[in-house]
Every structure is written in C-alpha cells, then in structure tokens.
Amino acid sequence: MELADLFSKKALGDFLNKLFDALLKMAEERIKFNNQRFLNRSQAAEYCGMEPKYFDNVRKEPDAPRPIYPIEGGTKPFFDKEDLDRYMASRKI
Numbered sequence: 085m086e087l088a089d090l091f092s093k094k095a096l097g098d099f100l101n102k103l104f105d106a107l108l109k110m111a112e113e114r115i116k117f118n119n120q121r122f123l124n125r126s127q128a129a130e131y132c133g134m135e136p137k138y139f140d141n142v143r144k145e146p147d148a149p150r151p152i153y154p155i156e157g158g159t160k161p162f163f164d165k166e167d168l169d170r171y172m173a174s175r176k177i
Contacts, residue, residue: 121165122152128163132172147174 123131128149129139142148149171151161 122162123165123168124160124162125151128168131165131168147171 117127120127125139126136129136132139132142134142143151149163149167151163153159153161
C-alpha cells in the first residue's frame, strides 16, 4: 500500500464524515422546526410554501391567520401553526 492510497482514503473518509455531520445537523434543525408551535414571519411563510413578501400580502385577507404578539408592546409577530394549518386547508378547495 502506497502513501498516496492512504491519503486518498483518509481524505475520502474526512469528506464523508463532514457530509454526514452536515446531513445530521440539517435533520436536527428540521426536527426542531417541526416541534415549534409558534413561528416568526419568515418561518410562517416557509411553512405555508410562500415567499415572505407574498405572505405579507396574504395576511391582509380577511380570513388570514392573525399574528400573536407574545410580549406586551412587542413588535415581532408570531403565528400559531394550528392557525396556519386551518388557513392552508381552507385555501385548498
């Protein structure tokens, strides 16, 4: 076995380890996202399959889910996943 063979195997092993670590991290982030009940504006738009700008226009509709402001006087809206699910189900007529 030559030194070049060992190096290429080591490089391949390092690459595969980094790849699996990245995939594991992505899966953990997705699980964390799925377990959240309240989503911020951009997360809510992604959850509904929309761009944030389009989601802002949709929020003006009368039957659109209303944001929740968890802190008194807070400025950042949060959305309940259950409200988003009901809204998206009503749109798929």
